[in-house]
Amino acid sequence: MNIVVFGLSISSAWGNGHATLLRGLFRALNAQGHQIHFFERDAPYYASHRDATAFAFAKLHLYSGWNENLECARHALADADVGIVTSYCPDGAAACELVLGSHLERTIFYDMDTPVTLSRLERGESIAYVPPGGLEEFDLVLSYTGGRALEQLRARLGARRVATLYGWVDPDVYYRVPAVAQFAADLSYLGTYSSERENTLEELLIRPARHLSERQFLIGGAMYPNPQAWPANVRHFDHVSPEEHRTFYSSSPVTLNVTRGSMAAMGYCPSGRLFEAAACGTAVLSDWWEGLDTFFVLGEEILISTSSADVISTLARDRSFLIETGARARQRTLDCHTAAIRAQRLLDLIDSPRDESIQAGARSLVSRET
Secondary structure, three states: OEEEEEOOOOOOOOOOHHHHHHHHHHHHHHHOOOEEEEEEEOOHHHHOOOOOOOOOOOEEEEEOOHHHHHHHHHHHHHOOOEEEEEOOOOOHHHHHHHHHOOOOOEEEEEEOOHHHHHHHHHOOOOOOOOOOOOOOOOOEEEEOOOOHHHHHHHHHHOOOOEEEOOOOEOOOOOOOOOOOHHHOOOEEEEOOOOHHHHHHHHHHHHHHHHHOOOOOEEEEOOOOOOHHHOOOOEEEEOOOOHHHHHHHHHOOOEEEEOOOHHHHHHOOOOOHHHHHHHHOOOEEEEOOOOOHHHOOOEOOOEEEOOOHHHHHHHHOOOHHHHHHHHHHHHHHHHHHOEHHHHHHHHHHHHHOOOOOHHHHHHHHHHHHHO
């Protein structure tokens, strides 16, 4: 198939979790013979932090303004089978209108930030990447988050068919490598700053660092407002390039997974970072959210922490236990959470769109009642 996608950015992973995810998905789709065209506005922020300008598995179309891009986008869609618009696409509403007005076998909206979308709706805010009339006209709406989010996409945005496309990892990119001194730490965390994660990060990393002055902690990610206020044993890298991610994870026995508050409240919200760390064979210490146990076996493939005391206790565990936990997490990830597996699910949904919101609602009800 010929698939045309309008999204945020795949040329820069700086402060952008979409990039590594979509690169892995597109690589997996291309390996099966499908052609991918990705349209990305050439935004100054990403242009100044760009780590790729061309890809063997997808045709990247950079454009400066929507009107200048319109003819090229129309031409690509004229030869396409599937049109997809993702959340946070800078020209989302216009791209949705163009996709929905084209003669395509399937039209898809993929919300990679569903809890953010729904939170903004709850506050009465406008959402630039969603059409004014909602999502009813799309053949299928995909959600990065499951559970109750699926019901709300139908109820709040009029989606007719909603299904999950959870996060994933590309095992050709993420795997165990030798540790390096640059990223050596007892506990690491990789993630862009978010006010929704700030309190949890404080509790699960900064506070343990203050108590364990002999231990080393590491944070990688952009836009943190005041890293100089952290304890001296917390090192910070403003940016860790995608090529360095596997070395980052492989250089610590445990890495932390922290979920945005709005996502944790919805549940069923595994981040791409969670699978990337696991694919590197590193033990993952995660905050808890509903549905986490459907992706990994608790206590065997993933470790859960709700307080700084939990983190301190984990860091005191025998190193062999952490190594075994990481190995089991890696095997589960390779078996269930790769880009190739998600690509096949996407193809199945394109071939036969279906609504999973009713089943998701039933699962959530059972979970609440038990």
